[in-house]
Amino acid sequence: MKRVYIEELGRHVGEEVLLQGWLYNKRSSGKIRFLLLRDGTGVVQGVMMKGAVPEETFVKFDDLTQESSFALRGKVRKEDRAPGGFELEVSDVTVYAIAKEYPITPKDHGVEFLADRRHLWLRSSRQHAIMRVRHRIIKAIRDFFDDRGFTLIDSPVLTPAACEGTSTLFETEYFDLGKAYLTQSGQLYAEAGALAFGKVYCFGPTFRAEKSKTRRHLSEFWMVEPEVAFADLNDDMDLAEEFLEYIVQSVLKDRAPELKALERNISFLENVKRPLPRISYDEAVAILQSKGLPFEWGNDLGGTDETVISEQFDRPVMVHRYPSQVKAFYMKRDPNNPKVALAVDVLAPEGYGEIIGGSQREDDLDVLLERIREHNLPQEAFEWYLDLRRYGTVPHAGFGLGVERTVAWICGLDHVRETIPFPRMIYRLTP
Numbered sequence: 518m519k520r521v522y523i524e525e526l527g528r529h530v531g532e533e534v535l536l537q538g539w540l541y542n543k544r545s546s547g548k549i550r551f552l553l554l555r556d557g558t559g560v561v562q563g564v565m566m567k568g569a570v571p572e573e574t575f576v577k578f579d580d581l582t583q584e585s586s587f588a589l590r591g592k593v594r595k596e597d598r599a600p601g602g603f604e605l606e607v608s609d610v611t612v613y614a615i616a617k618e619y620p621i622t623p624k625d626h627g628v629e630f631l632a633d634r635r636h637l638w639l640r641s642s643r644q645h646a647i648m649r650v651r652h653r654i655i656k657a658i659r660d661f662f663d664d665r666g667f668t669l670i671d672s673p674v675l676t677p678a679a680c681e682g683t684s685t686l687f688e689t690e691y692f693d694l695g696k697a698y699l700t701q702s703g704q705l706y707a708e709a710g711a712l713a714f715g716k717v718y719c720f721g722p723t724f725r726a727e728k729s730k731t732r733r734h735l736s737e738f739w740m741v742e743p744e745v746a747f748a749d750l751n752d753d754m755d756l757a758e759e760f761l762e763y764i765v766q767s768v769l770k771d772r773a774p775e776l777k778a779l780e781r782n783i784s785f786l787e788n789v790k791r792p793l794p795r796i797s798y799d800e801a802v803a804i805l806q807s808k809g810l811p812f813e814w815g816n817d818l819g820g821t822d823e824t825v826i827s828e829q830f831d832r833p834v835m836v837h838r839y840p841s842q843v844k845a846f847y848m849k850r851d852p853n854n855p856k857v858a859l860a861v862d863v864l865a866p867e868g869y870g871e872i873i874g875g876s877q878r879e880d881d882l883d884v885l886l887e888r889i890r891e892h893n894l895p896q897e898a899f900e901w902y903l904d905l906r907r908y909g910t911v912p913h914a915g916f917g918l919g920v921e922r923t924v925a926w927i928c929g930l931d932h933v934r935e936t937i938p939f940p941r942m943i944y945r946l947t948p
């Protein structure tokens with residue numbers, strides 16, 4: 518007998534098949550027993566009629582507890598009223614393991630209770646939908662760059678120096694070589710890649726010892742970072758908007774059932790098409806002040822500021838040319854106004870905040886040396902990076918997109934903790 522997955526049942530109507538999985542739920546009505554089996558690709562109802570199957574098979578219904586593992590054999594039937602559109606006329610039940618009393622029940626549990634049991638929580642239908650959207654986003658990310666001639670250049674996780682400021686570094690002892698740090702961003706290595714391959718991306722886990730407890734911060738998150746030689750800030754923004762459109766439209770096309778299960782209102786997502794609005798930081802400040810917020814030029818945008826700005830638009834908005842004092846050492850200053858950096862943040866709608874941060878990079882050796890000194894960074898650790906300015910420097914630009922914030926936004930979740938299989942946050946290192 519053929520072993521099949523629930524998502525393939527449509528191709529096996531009328532055939533005898535074998536399904537393997539776990540008990541999602543069960544119920545009985547008179548002489549009929551219903552076993553809901555989940556196998557990771559869906560949930561299907563198996564139906565047993567007293568008298569139609571041997572009594573020893575029929576009574577196995579009584580033993581099965583929630584999350585017990587078992588197999589069903591039977592004939593596939595089209596049934597429009599059943600979830601998924603098919604059901605199984607059961608002829609045999611094989612029990613693999615009877616589960617102990619399962620801690621997660623259909624009643625409402627507190628989020629900490631669930632987070633402590635993340636390894637089991639992942640089995641629930643909501644988490645299933647979120648992880649399927651996450652996977653589709655990651656595939657869209659890879660397809661986008663692969664289809665456009667970018668080369669994947671992975672950057673190391675253990676690094677000798679900071680990329681995004683020294684306040685959020687995780688450090689560890691590295692043999693006899695002193696301290697090593699978990700990477701905050703692969704960008705500096707992606708820059709080396711761009712000068713070797715023209716256009717590259719790196720994609721991997723990144724780490725920030727974020728002392729803040731917010732719904733947007735994880736201490737371990739995934740970031741994709743494209744980097745392009747002979748590109749300026751405008752090219753960077755063009756790439757970012759095409760990229761976001763591609764990700765969102767791919768998810769809308771292929772994950773509609775999951776978004777529906779998450780009760781996501783997709784109207785904001787359908788709007789994610791080029792061109793995205795572009796405003797300068799100065800214009801953003803004017804918006805904040807016109808809304809009566811006590812915002813002063815020179816500060817970084819906080820979560821509330823980002824929400825107020827993004828509420829003015831029906832799709833993600835790009836804010837460019839931030840004060841250089843709030844941005845990283847490697848960002849090039851605007852030749853027309855050295856007070857601002859050639860930086861861009863993309864703010865997602867509906868209060869999801871910054872999902873992309875990027876910039877044109879400082880490509881002049883002497884200026885970059887000055888920035889490293891101003892930021893009190895150890896020059897020796899950056900000698901290799903300075904070499905990129907010594908040997909054939911060119912204008913170049915890139916950005917980083919945080920996967921988890923993107924998942925939270927596209928799924929409409931109120932916290933990033935549900936966007937990654939096993940979240941790492943200031944108060945959570947388990948499971």
Ligand code: 4AD
Binds near residue numbers: 733
């Ligand atoms: O703006 P960030 O810090 O930019 C960089 O790291 C650059 N080196 C990227 C580049 O130009 N190559 O981070 C980029 C994105 C943010 O917009 C956000 O989506 C995400 O990474 N991010 C976080 N996501 C979850 N938890 C955190 N603690 C995050 N910090 C940044």
Ligand code: MG
Binds near residue numbers: 874
């Ligand atoms: Mg940023």
